Amino acid sequence: MNDCLFCKIMAGEIPSKKVYEDEFTYAFHDIAPQAPVHVLVISKKHTPDVAHNADLSDQELAACLRTCAKVAEMLGIAESGYRIVNNCGEDACQTVKHMHYHVLGGEKLAAQMA
Ligand code: AMP
Ligand code: ZN
Numbered sequence: 001m002n003d004c005l006f007c008k009i010m011a012g013e014i015p016s017k018k019v020y021e022d023e024f025t026y027a028f029h030d031i032a033p034q035a036p037v038h039v040l041v042i043s044k045k046h047t048p049d050v051a052h053n054a055d056l057s058d059q060e061l062a063a064c065l066r067t068c069a070k071v072a073e074m075l076g077i078a079e080s081g082y083r084i085v086n087n088c089g090e091d092a093c094q095t096v097k098h099m100h101y102h103v104l105g106g107e108k109l110a111a112q113m114a
Contacts, residue, residue: 027103
């Protein structure tokens with residue numbers, strides 16, 4: 001996807017602060033952090049959102065959650081706890097149409113989800 005921000009980040013065309021990368025996923029710090037730790041985990045294969053999950057293999061889909069957990073370990077929030085958020089579509093205010101998970105932590109997060 002030529003005009004996809006996150007595809008460009010993955011390709012190195014737009015700079016990012018990389019946290020972790022493997023065969024299926026890429027993780028980097030959010031540019032506008034909502035918590036002391038705010039990392040985005042994206043699938044290397046472009047798919048617009050979780051609703052379009054048939055574009056990804058089970059392995060590619062599962063890899064995203066494994067990377068969320070890995071990133072939490074790497075950044076020292078696995079024990080204290082963290083939240084994984086996925087915005088899917090308009091009502092969820094998804095702004096970047098490349099499937100991604102937010103990993104948020106490093107402080108006590110608000111109890112409500114939205
Ligand atoms: P969402 O609203 O779920 O689509 O999340 C998109 C996220 O991408 C937001 O939290 C933005 O702050 C983040 N974002 C936008 N542009 C960049 C960028 N160039 N580098 C890192 N994060 C970005
Ligand atoms: Zn993309």
